[in-house]
Amino acid sequence: MDVFIQQVINALTLGGLYALIALGYTMVYGVIQLINFAHGEFFAAGGYIGVLLLGVMGGMGYMETHPWLCLSISLVLTMAYCAFLAMGVERIAYKPLRKQTRLAALISALGMSIFLSNGMMLARGPLDQPYPLQYSSGGFEFGLITINNLQIVIWVLTAVLLVGLNILVFKTRIGMAMRATAQDKVMSSLVAISANKIIALTFAIGAGLAAAAGIMVGLYYGSVRYDMGFVPGIKAFAAAVLGGIGNITGAMIGGFIIGTVEVFGAAYISGEYKDVFAFIILIAVLYFKPTGIMGENIDDTRV
Amino acid sequence: MIQEFRKIWKPCVIGLLWFLVLLWPMTGINSDGTLEFAKPFEIWLVVVAAAIVVMLLYSANKGGTLDGLYAPLIKLQKVISQKTAVLPNFVLIAVAVGFALLYPVIFTSRPSHDLAINVLIYISLGLGLNIVIGLAGMLDLGYIAFYGVGAYCYALLNIHFGMSFWVSLPFAAVFAAIAGCIIGYPTLRMRGDYLAIVTLAFGEIVRLILNNWMSLTNGPNGILGIARPGIFYPAFDGGLAIEHIYIRKLYMLYYVALLIAFITMICVYRLNYSRIGRAWEAIREDETAAELMGVNTFLLKLLAYAMGAVFAGLAGAFFASRMKFVSPESFTFLESAMVLCMVVLGGMASIPGIILGSAALVVMQEWFREFETYRMLVFGGCMVLMMLFRPAGLIPAKRMGRRSEEED
Known part of the structure; x- marks a missing residue:
């Protein structure tokens, strides 16, 4: 039983991270129907910039005195960096192809993904970059179950970001504009919503969430690498599709499902095949519900 | 100003x-x-x-x-296009075939033969994927799995049962086709991007199984010592005797690859202009309308997967015999993406386009080897640029509509 509860805790952590990445895929897909293959690279860039900023603050001596303040500052700056990166990538590689077939944009996204991950390799080298370990020490113990501080931070951050995103999308005027653009670009531009600005904003928000996930993954696993975006990117994409691509609530649920399946598959069946279980669940769900758990276009939950 | x-x-x-x-x-x-x-x-x-x-x-x-x-x-281009417009098509094809046959005579160095063999393997793969994407209009991101199935099929048959290349070739094709049906069946209800992620997932599953099933595939270490293709060679010393020898010379392997690529080209060409090909194109343009017109979409989509897989299986078996070694590392998602790029870059559903696209990408990769670490960076950048400047491909197909799903 203790093992089971411990696995639930791990699954919640991992699922939250997948949900954060999956939201970027699903929001971009909702607005311009593009699988943004470069999204995993935004996530990896977040991991890199996070460790670099923490390093700078460590060099200035603030890490010992105010570690949590340092983490929050670097988190905000990293999210801004990735949002900026994503807006530029959208402008260069996707915007000129908006009128072309979707495959052309897809190939462009693949090329961008290769370009960015190799750019990061050239800038920072092919080796693992270690994260400071001080955040994961300390926590709570209940018998055999341990919850370390970092897991709590991940839960809180994930919850705050997910709730914040929901408020942004469903309660504000900007969110309304985003939903309108997702539903009908022509009509929304007739009521003076600039599709270009909304699309750029969508990319920025998605990349910001991925950047937050990047820092958290770096802290959780202790290191980042230039190609770390690929596998989580595919799994997060699977999570987005599992929930019904284009559907924000679906992406959150999908992220938690993929995280849970992976953790429990690794713990109870076989560690080597943990990715296989996640993909098999994906295929099985899509076989019975071909448009994902939440469906694709339920009324106006699409962004 | x-x-x-x-x-x-x-x-x-x-x-x-x-x-x-x-x-x-x-x-x-x-x-x-x-x-x-x-x-x-x-x-x-x-x-x-x-x-x-x-x-x-x-x-x-x-x-x-x-x-x-x-x-x-x-001016030069105008003159050339005027002259070629007069020439019948078969002359151009004859020139291309002649060039392909004489290639090892014109270019004698080993690297150029290696390059040509790679180009031919990728032409087979690209044309096979073209059936699934270009003709039937189903986005397949796990295509390289069939290549892997073909390669491992020949490797295992050869290592465990000592079967020769030519005997194993049909088996590789059949196994790949079965794998295609297994992957195709659950995906038939899905459309568009759901199909993409499921095929991607299948591709990854096949790679992970190859990587982890130690007792069968020897895991990440791969399988060593696979035999080269053999040929029957007539020997004339003291009467006629037929000898079986294994191909060692690279240019002979080039001809084997050329044979497989030719078979693929002819099959895909014939399929494209057959009843089946037209049905596939109908499915690509509008699946619901095609079904209404009496096209059996279920069977034909499954057939598209199977046919695409067959050519990948053939290419895979040849790949195993050429490298004499297979490991799961050759069948990653990046390879699938590469083949997809060849198809889209060359022009979907256009056979000359895909041949040109495959050749261009393989040669481009070879050129960029000089940049060493910058190779993949430049490659990714080129992919983006090519799509920005020629989004419909180098030689776009003549018959190509827009998918009805995309119009809204």
């Missing part, structure tokens, strides 16, 4: 500033937390210089200063 100037240079300046803001944290912060200013600016200045040169060329071209350089080229 000033309007024009601003229109061209403003985005350029903004883009360069954007690049500087992104570049500085990535390269200007050392791992120990110290800051550095010289290195990122050095890189940035190089990029700025390159951008200025490109922009100057662009505006000169637009202003008409470079027209003098182009004029003879355009």
